Amino acid sequence: MADTTMTARSAAANPRATLQDLLPKIVLAPSFAVILIFVYGFIAFTAVLSFSGSKLLPDFSTWVGFGNYVRLFNHPNWIVALKNLAIFSILYIVVCSVIGLALAIFLDQKIRGEGVLRPIYLYPMALSFIVTGVAWKWFLDPGIGLEHVMQSIGWESFSFRWIKDGKMAIYTIVIAAVWQSSGFVMAMFLAGLRGVDNEIIKAAQIDGASTLTIYRRIIIPLMRPVFLSAFVVLAHLAIKSYDLVVAMTDGGPGTATWTPALFMQKFTFGRNEMGMGAASAIVMMMMIFTIIVPYLYSELGGKKK
Amino acid sequence: MLRKLLIGTMLGSALTAGYAASTYAAGGSVEVLHWWTSGGEAAALDVLKKKLESQGVTWKDMPVAGGGGEAAMTALRARVTAGDPPTAVQALGFDITDWAKQGVVGDLGEVADKEGWDKVVPAALQNFAKHDGKWIAAPVNVHSTNWVWISKKALDAAGGKAPENWDELIAVLDKMKANGITPLAHGGQAWQDATIFDAVVLSLGTDFYKASMIDNDPAALGGEKMVEAFDRMAKLKGYVDKDFSGRDWNLASAMVIEGKAGMQMMGDWAKGEFLKAGQKPGSDFVCIRFPGTQGAVTFNSDMFMMFKVGDDKKAAQLTMASDIESPEFQSSFNVVKGSVPARTDVPDTAFDDCGKKGIKDLAEANSSGKLFGSMAHGYAVPAAVKNAMYDVITRHFNGELDSKAAAAALAEAVAAAKG
Numbered sequence: 001m002a003d004t005t006m007t008a009r010s011a012a013a014n015p016r017a018t019l020q021d022l023l024p025k026i027v028l029a030p031s032f033a034v035i036l037i038f039v040y041g042f043i044a045f046t047a048v049l050s051f052s053g054s055k056l057l058p059d060f061s062t063w064v065g066f067g068n069y070v071r072l073f074n075h076p077n078w079i080v081a082l083k084n085l086a087i088f089s090i091l092y093i094v095v096c097s098v099i100g101l102a103l104a105i106f107l108d109q110k111i112r113g114e115g116v117l118r119p120i121y122l123y124p125m126a127l128s129f130i131v132t133g134v135a136w137k138w139f140l141d142p143g144i145g146l147e148h149v150m151q152s153i154g155w156e157s158f159s160f161r162w163i164k165d166g167k168m169a170i171y172t173i174v175i176a177a178v179w180q181s182s183g184f185v186m187a188m189f190l191a192g193l194r195g196v197d198n199e200i201i202k203a204a205q206i207d208g209a210s211t212l213t214i215y216r217r218i219i220i221p222l223m224r225p226v227f228l229s230a231f232v233v234l235a236h237l238a239i240k241s242y243d244l245v246v247a248m249t250d251g252g253p254g255t256a257t258w259t260p261a262l263f264m265q266k267f268t269f270g271r272n273e274m275g276m277g278a279a280s281a282i283v284m285m286m287m288i289f290t291i292i293v294p295y296l297y298s299e300l301g302g303k304k305k
Numbered sequence: 306m307l308r309k310l311l312i313g314t315m316l317g318s319a320l321t322a323g324y325a326a327s328t329y330a331a332g333g334s335v336e337v338l339h340w341w342t343s344g345g346e347a348a349a350l351d352v353l354k355k356k357l358e359s360q361g362v363t364w365k366d367m368p369v370a371g372g373g374g375e376a377a378m379t380a381l382r383a384r385v386t387a388g389d390p391p392t393a394v395q396a397l398g399f400d401i402t403d404w405a406k407q408g409v410v411g412d413l414g415e416v417a418d419k420e421g422w423d424k425v426v427p428a429a430l431q432n433f434a435k436h437d438g439k440w441i442a443a444p445v446n447v448h449s450t451n452w453v454w455i456s457k458k459a460l461d462a463a464g465g466k467a468p469e470n471w472d473e474l475i476a477v478l479d480k481m482k483a484n485g486i487t488p489l490a491h492g493g494q495a496w497q498d499a500t501i502f503d504a505v506v507l508s509l510g511t512d513f514y515k516a517s518m519i520d521n522d523p524a525a526l527g528g529e530k531m532v533e534a535f536d537r538m539a540k541l542k543g544y545v546d547k548d549f550s551g552r553d554w555n556l557a558s559a560m561v562i563e564g565k566a567g568m569q570m571m572g573d574w575a576k577g578e579f580l581k582a583g584q585k586p587g588s589d590f591v592c593i594r595f596p597g598t599q600g601a602v603t604f605n606s607d608m609f610m611m612f613k614v615g616d617d618k619k620a621a622q623l624t625m626a627s628d629i630e631s632p633e634f635q636s637s638f639n640v641v642k643g644s645v646p647a648r649t650d651v652p653d654t655a656f657d658d659c660g661k662k663g664i665k666d667l668a669e670a671n672s673s674g675k676l677f678g679s680m681a682h683g684y685a686v687p688a689a690v691k692n693a694m695y696d697v698i699t700r701h702f703n704g705e706l707d708s709k710a711a712a713a714a715l716a717e718a719v720a721a722a723k724g
Contacts, residue, residue, distance in 0.1 A: 161547070270688065272403060
């Protein structure tokens, strides 16, 4: 009798165990399949396209090898786009981090009204880049914006026309992007600052360290992971920068503010050069990977240990 | 967002289709992809829609807004890739040829032969509306791009005589400048720069225009004459105001209408802006061909490209094509749109003075072989080459290149884009 119940129980338990084993896999399978097809599948599709002579529609009958990449790196607009990306991303990341950190440190002084100030700085992030771009385009337009207002209230010699100047226009995009994102960086840093153990700070104060030294030698070094996260978030936003540029200058004046993302869109859909557009997309993806892969590796690899 | 809208439109049209099929089973239906969504354009298209509906053909509207039709072409890619192309698609120049090469377009031969399109549609338009000898698109209109729109008041103040050659043009612009207005209203967008460039090249000779813009002869593209063309562009740049960069063309038209600027060099769609503001040709504004180009016309023609459809829709498609080419429609549509008819036998009685001049000039240019596709509007070279030219023209216009370097860069960019 006892014997039979034992076997029956284990027989009943086995399917349940198998089910429990399988359940997470079954639940995850659809999203895994979707990601596999719509992210990695299409990355592979784009990679294949970049070696084809596709013009208007995908065309898998003509193959050009690395021809699209050669044409890409010989194209003056792509070179302009890469230069702009370098200027934009360096300034954007550095300025955003500095302003974000400064704002976070000021807000961290237990000041009154923090609850009001924090959302004020954070709200620009809630806008889409298109809205930011259009607003700044009008604001910086010499005919209707800042210059016009300054001149009409009496400051006749005031001049600020960077957005109309091919050499300076890319910097106006930096200004708008920094305005949009520095509040978000502030929030990240503020969370980091709040995470620093008070005991350490108290100990340093007892040892007679000044506030400046505490920030410089203790708090900021402790926030290294936050810097890294901020860098990764900002860097991939910079490489993808498209909507802001379209709204503010649409690549102009001339071709002065082209970025790689703009290049990709214009070549694929505007110029019927799908092969070259795909090649530029692959180059952009590799740029993003060079930033994100080491980051993921250090984050995930670190936890396993 | 866009995708949601698209799906919404498709669902909407699917629903109306279901409804329509039960109502007008006999007449069939046409689905039309276009980007004529602004006031005047939509009103012009409504003429066609009403005509078709009176014949029992249901009109399924699929508007994809976005100037120049780039967004519409992107939507079309998706539809064709999915194997479900619309019946008719508004399209321009080499886009039509590109689609024809994909083997997805229909054949209008049946109605074109019966109605004798070959005889009445200018040959330069047939190069695009026909592919391998088959009619694949129905031309709706002809816009010509080598126009100058001058404020009558500003012209009177500058001597009153419309310029007929380059030197007279510069003299008028100088006088307008001395009178304290912006002589040339212009928007610094690549296609607008290129529109002026078209006219400037044409003013240096029709042979030169054909050799450089249409045949892309490297010697013409990089030669002395091209340097001169760029010099003329640089000269014109001296007459625009300092805020020109990025301005839309209709805002530039508004500057002329308001009297803040003297003239605008723009295709005849600009006329619509003047008319909408209540101005009269002749008394409030003057329309002339770009000085030195009288007798020649660079055109841009809106066409409805017809796709391969099932037999159930074929009759409706042919009805639509026939309606588009009917002289009555050509007249009533183009009066509203500001362009001129795409066939040369349509009476000009309903048109205003500028429209009459446009019809006359088109017929003249057509018979003398001086009717050319506009480079700026995709009727001279394919999109890749056109945009390569845009890059050079706009960089030069914005002072990044001098004229010599620009001519060399133009030849180089065209060669690269063709590669």
